Amino acid sequence: xxxxxxxxxxxxxxxxxxxxxxxxxxxxxxxxxxxxxxxxxxxxxxxxxxxxxxxxxxxxxxxxxxxxxxxxxxxxxxxxxxxxxxxxxxxxxxxxxxxxxxxxxxxx
Amino acid sequence: xxxxxxxxxxxxxxxxxxxxxxxxxxxxxxxxxxxxxxxxxxxxxxxxxxxxxxxxxxxxxxxxxxxxxxxxxxxxxxxxxxxxxxxxxxxxxxxxxxxxxxxxxxxxxxxxxxxxxx
Numbered sequence: 376x377x378x379x380x381x382x383x384x385x386x387x388x389x390x391x392x393x394x395x396x397x398x399x400x401x402x403x404x405x406x407x408x409x410x411x412x413x414x415x416x417x418x419x420x421x422x423x424x425x426x427x428x429x430x431x432x433x434x435x436x437x438x439x440x441x442x443x444x445x446x447x448x449x450x451x452x453x454x455x456x457x458x459x460x461x462x463x464x465x466x467x468x469x470x471x472x473x474x475x476x477x478x479x480x481x482x483x
Numbered sequence: 484x485x486x487x488x489x490x491x492x493x494x495x496x497x498x499x500x501x502x503x504x505x506x507x508x509x510x511x512x513x514x515x516x517x518x519x520x521x522x523x524x525x526x527x528x529x530x531x532x533x534x535x536x537x538x539x540x541x542x543x544x545x546x547x548x549x550x551x552x553x554x555x556x557x558x559x560x561x562x563x564x565x566x567x568x569x570x571x572x573x574x575x576x577x578x579x580x581x582x583x584x585x586x587x588x589x590x591x592x593x594x595x596x597x598x599x600x601x
Binding site: 376409411413417418419420421424425430462464466469470471472473474475476477 | 516518527528529530533542544545578582584585586587588589591592593594
């Protein structure tokens with residue numbers, strides 16, 4: 376099974392910061408990678424798919440990059456509503472999809 | 484707009500059974516595959532099962548294979564998850580999610596909590 380590893384697991388940041396979250400796959404997954412945002416008590420929300428394509432309605436401060444085994448999610452200018460937990464998911468083995476363990480972005 | 488509403492969660496004893504439902508609206512349900520994804524309390528997301536648009540193929544995570552059954556009724560726009568031989572480690576919020584071959588899970592329900600405890 377393909378394993379997804381995110382780093383860091385959590386960190387603190389301030390509004391206006393540029394933040395980057397990393398996701399690594401245990402084997403090559405081409406660009407079959409999605410990023411989700413989840414707030415407490417809510418369902419995950421799709422942000423990015425195909426590694427770098429922004430889902431409709433998602434602010435342009437979110438961006439994704441990478442292919443193969445290494446991927447990043449970048450938030451260019453952190454807003455208060457962006458404090459949440461972020462998950463990557465591979466769907467190279469579609470319809471099965473393995474998630475990373477999550478990265479919690481907290482207010483500094 | 485797309486709406487997915489899960490129901491059927493609750494408290495069940497180990498070894499017991501439960502059936503979850505997911506009522507879909509706002510899209511042509513019979514044209515899309517559907518997934519179940521779960522999240523244990525304070526933990527990450529785990530893909531559970533998938534069913535094709537017509538119910539012809541079903542896929543399961545190893546952790547639930549042989550115990551859970553995914554099904555659908557396209558005439559009722561409803562997805563189901565029959566859960567048998569439940570274990571404490573099945574305790575989680577269960578989400579249904581609409582499939583999109585390009586994006587995988589483009590819409591999610593609000594989730595229903597299943598607690599397996601004696």
